[in-house]
Amino acid sequence: MSLTSSPSPPSTSPSCRASVAAALRAAGCVFADDEAELILSAARTPDEAAAMTARRGAGLPLELVIGWAEFRGLRITVEPGVFVPRxxxxxxxxxxxxxxxxxxxxxxxxxxxxxxxxxxxxxxxxxxxxxxxxxxxxxxxxxxxxxxxxxxxxxxxxxxxxxxxxxxxxxxxxxxxxxxxxxxxxxxxxxxxxxxxxxxxxxxxxxxxxxxxxxxxxxxxxxxxxxxxxxxxxxxxxxxxxxxxxxxxxxxxxxxxxxxxxxxxxxxxxxx
The missing domain is CATH 3.40.50.150 (Vaccinia Virus protein VP39)
Structure with a gap:
């Protein structure tokens, strides 16, 4: 499997995590706190984090937002138009x-x-x-x-x-x-x-x-x-x-x- 190193997140401060989680929670995401952590870990800049949060809030599956899905401990690359492994x-x-x-x-x-x-x-x-x-x-x-x-x-x-x-x-x-x-x-x-x-x-x-x-x-x-x-x-x-x-x-x-x-x-x- 092709693995790439995760880039440094734009911010891991509690206030930033809380802001992203609040936006996700308002959009109806049940696991908003966990998803906020994943988005901030995947985003390379604050603008990218904001864009990813908006896409998730609009209903795009989290895995397609961050570009990967965990499957039996592996990080599987996924992209729009591909079935997300369950x-x-x-x-x-x-x-x-x-x-x-x-x-x-x-x-x-x-x-x-x-x-x-x-x-x-x-x-x-x-x-x-x-x-x-x-x-x-x-x-x-x-x-x-x-x-x-x-x-x-x-x-x-x-x-x-x-x-x-x-x-x-x-x-x-x-x-x-x-x-x-x-x-x-x-x-x-x-x-x-x-x-x-x-x-x-x-x-x-x-x-x-x-x-x-x-x-x-x-x-x-x-x-x-x-x-x-x-x-x-x-x-x-x-x-x-x-x-x-x-x-x-x-x-x-x-x-x-x-x-x-x-x-x-x-x-x-x-x-x-």
């Missing part, structure tokens, strides 16, 4: 590491910022890491985040983006696909629906259009014993388990009550 998706990474702790080939499909791939590579050590997304903005962002792990990023529609030599070799295939039903996209928080790409949110009529495509071809790309993992909604989990089983994978559901996260994994048989 803390609950850390559970997907944890499940992948538990199921395939010795994986040597990792693919982050529908990678967005590349946060999942970067986190897996950071935990596993030297791996052959590939990430792919159909969105050019996401591809460029992911390239910056996984460069430090020697990862390669490809642009294209799902498996069409991947090098053919990966077929039958992938130990961990992480696919954090869009899974919000089309009719429910309008119910998402404004930060998501107004500032993140629709292609990263809308999963079709029942939210599973992209997931079914990923599952149907996964076995051809997985190594014997390799795993496909995806995040899904609680109501959708039974249908996802069925899709994985139909694709010839052994499905399993894991749930984190703390993060309200539901991850379905599917393992390819050791005999291929």
């Amino acid at each position: 803390r609950r998706t850390e559970f997907l990474v944890e499940q992948a590491l538990a199921l395939a702790p010795d994986a040597s080939v990792v693919v982050d499909l529908c990678c967005g910022s590349g946060a999942v791939g970067a986190a897996l590579a950071a935990a596993l050590g030297p791996v052959e890491l590939h990430a792919a997304d159909i969105d050019p903005v996401a591809v460029e962002c992911a390239r910056r985040n996984i460069a430090g792990h020697g990862g390669r990023v490809h642009r294209g529609d799902l498996y069409e983006a991947l090098p053919g030599e990966l077929r039958g070799r992938v130990g961990i295939l992480a696919a954090n696909v869009p899974y919000v039903p089309t009719a429910e996209v309008g119910l998402l928080p404004a930060e998501a629906r107004e500032h993140e790409p629709l292609t990263a949110l809308d999963g079709g009529a029942d939210g599973l259009d992209v997931l079914r495509r990923v599952a149907s071809d996964a076995a051809a790309w997985l190594a014997p014993g390799g795993c496909l993992l995806t995040e899904t909604g609680e109501r959708q989990a039974p249908a996802v388990l069925d899709a994985f089983a139909r694709a010839g994978l052994t499905p399993r559901l894991a749930v984190s009550e703390e993060l309200y996260a539901h991850v379905v994994s599917g393992r390819k048989g050791a005999g291929g």
